[in-house]
Amino acid sequence: MESTPAHEAARRATLIADSIRAGTLVVHGADHAWAKELVSAPRGPTGLVLVWALTAPTARAAAAAYEYVDTQQASTPSASEPPANESFDALAAQTELFHLFGRLFSALTGTAPEYTTFEQIDRRMRELSISDHVTLARAVNKAVDELLAFYKGNDLNLVRAATSFGGMKSVVGGQRQFSAASLSGVRTAGLYVDTQLIADPVHSILTESRDLIAPHVQLAHTLYHLLALEPLVNAGLKTPVVFVFPSFEKSFERHDVVTKVWLAELGLKVLAPACAGTMGSIDDVASYVRGHEEAFLQAAMQKRLFVPLGGDPSATYRWQDAISLHLANLKGHEHPDRWTEMTRMPPAALVLMDTISRIRPVFHLLANAQGRQAQPLLVSPVQWHYFDMCSKALARDLVNEQVLPKHALSTLRALQDDSLGWLSNIPVAGLVELRTNMEHTMFREELKKFTAQLAAADLMSLDAVVRELNHGLKTMVDRQKKAIRDLQDKYAPKTWGAGVGMLGGAAAGAALLFMPTLAAALGQSASVVPLVAAVGAGGLALAKEKTEERVEQRRANRTMLGMLATAYGTRIR
Numbered sequence: 001m002e003s004t005p006a007h008e009a010a011r012r013a014t015l016i017a018d019s020i021r022a023g024t025l026v027v028h029g030a031d032h033a034w035a036k037e038l039v040s041a042p043r044g045p046t047g048l049v050l051v052w053a054l055t056a057p058t059a060r061a062a063a064a065a066y067e068y069v070d071t072q073q074a075s076t077p078s079a080s081e082p083p084a085n086e087s088f089d090a091l092a093a094q095t096e097l098f099h100l101f102g103r104l105f106s107a108l109t110g111t112a113p114e115y116t117t118f119e120q121i122d123r124r125m126r127e128l129s130i131s132d133h134v135t136l137a138r139a140v141n142k143a144v145d146e147l148l149a150f151y152k153g154n155d156l157n158l159v160r161a162a163t164s165f166g167g168m169k170s171v172v173g174g175q176r177q178f179s180a181a182s183l184s185g186v187r188t189a190g191l192y193v194d195t196q197l198i199a200d201p202v203h204s205i206l207t208e209s210r211d212l213i214a215p216h217v218q219l220a221h222t223l224y225h226l227l228a229l230e231p232l233v234n235a236g237l238k239t240p241v242v243f244v245f246p247s248f249e250k251s252f253e254r255h256d257v258v259t260k261v262w263l264a265e266l267g268l269k270v271l272a273p274a275c276a277g278t279m280g281s282i283d284d285v286a287s288y289v290r291g292h293e294e295a296f297l298q299a300a301m302q303k304r305l306f307v308p309l310g311g312d313p314s315a316t317y318r319w320q321d322a323i324s325l326h327l328a329n330l331k332g333h334e335h336p337d338r339w340t341e342m343t344r345m346p347p348a349a350l351v352l353m354d355t356i357s358r359i360r361p362v363f364h365l366l367a368n369a370q371g372r373q374a375q376p377l378l379v380s381p382v383q384w385h386y387f388d389m390c391s392k393a394l395a396r397d398l399v400n401e402q403v404l405p406k407h408a409l410s411t412l413r414a415l416q417d418d419s420l421g422w423l424s425n426i427p428v429a430g431l432v433e434l435r436t437n438m439e440h441t442m443f444r445e446e447l448k449k450f451t452a453q454l455a456a457a458d459l460m461s462l463d464a465v466v467r468e469l470n471h472g473l474k475t476m477v478d479r480q481k482k483a484i485r486d487l488q489d490k491y492a493p494k495t496w497g498a499g500v501g502m503l504g505g506a507a508a509g510a511a512l513l514f515m516p517t518l519a520a521a522l523g524q525s526a527s528v529v530p531l532v533a534a535v536g537a538g539g540l541a542l543a544k545e546k547t548e549e550r551v552e553q554r555r556a557n558r559t560m561l562g563m564l565a566t567a568y569g570t571r572i573r
Contacts, residue, residue: 016062045267045353125220148206172379199249204247245372266359307358447469
């Protein structure tokens, strides 16, 4: 992404200011005056120095200092990145990471995620804090220290490993934390893509987030949803279904000048169409917003730049209604002081700030996708809305065809439509079995058939793909229901034949009363054993036939078709 002249000047001034502040660039004598002004200069929405606020002598001195530093760095060999650890076992490290996640969750809540519900987490944490605060703090600090030590020794290797996986690979992003919606999206996409890369939300909370409300509670909430994926990690598949890696997003925003410039460029390209006149930088946009509040608000609403929290990205709101809804839904999620500050902001400034905050995760998603050679993937309509907006502003394709065909992205987006939300009902344990048997590749081919005519006619609109997938998936469910009926028909004649001998041979059948282990092996519960015994030798034949039928049904239910039918709500006995 190329920067405008204004952003390039801001980048250079910011680099010098940060170097002086960090002590890596030392000034002497008469230079102290301009250095002091530069370090204390106001900064724009993305953290860049506002060059227009500097006096002319300071701006010239900063530019000269940059040229000097740039010349010195060009003649000095740069420090190389630490070499890759050739013996690093990425899958083993991922297993250890999730083990540490589990230890931290247990320390925070006093239990493992499988023994509690999401709704009980806050109550458990309050009770632990009241009953023994010292023990709780000691356990949490120990678990956090173990996790931080793991990150310190493995963070760069995890990033490299995330880049190394082949196949159809996506990187999940666009959200501020890993939520129930994130989990649902990952489970659904797991039916389709080979590997999903997940920017580590726990690493972000522990090392980068300074402005969270109740960070320990948010940490427990995030861990609860993330740990639901642990069976996929522990499955030992050579091609991992999910892989969590640190992405250092907040650190880049705070300390990397290039990141600040690129964020400013993206913000400029997205927001400039809502401003009258020529905007040369994000600071020009901010100045326009201050001077033309009503015009900016009307244009922002018309172009749907601002979607209130909990709002519909396809709707057009009055700015007054949008801001009221946004603040109402933010209450309780933002720090109280921060929320109060937002209620007092000029409406246009609030819309500008929030739009930039929505762009930030999309920017990092795009950067992660490019760096990890993966396809960006999001899990909600609002996230897709801002992703589309940023992609159009950058004049770049939505799909990385090196890792994902165009039709595949349309299918992935359609799978996350509300009408197909039942797909996420497939349990993680079932997903493990499907992936172990590589059935997701067959599922991909089935879905490709459903949209083949749309792709051939270049009609892959989201609504059209959703419609075809709904039809195709229901056809697959009906196919499974027919298979179960065929199994029942297959065994029905034998069942009637076996019934003839039911009344005889009760003594022979009574032996089953003393063989509960055999009954369990056959899939029969202990309560039905006396009944089977009582019907005699004919009953043994019936039990054998019913057992064979149930084994075949169970096998059918554990296929992709079977799990789809179960998830759809079809009761298969």
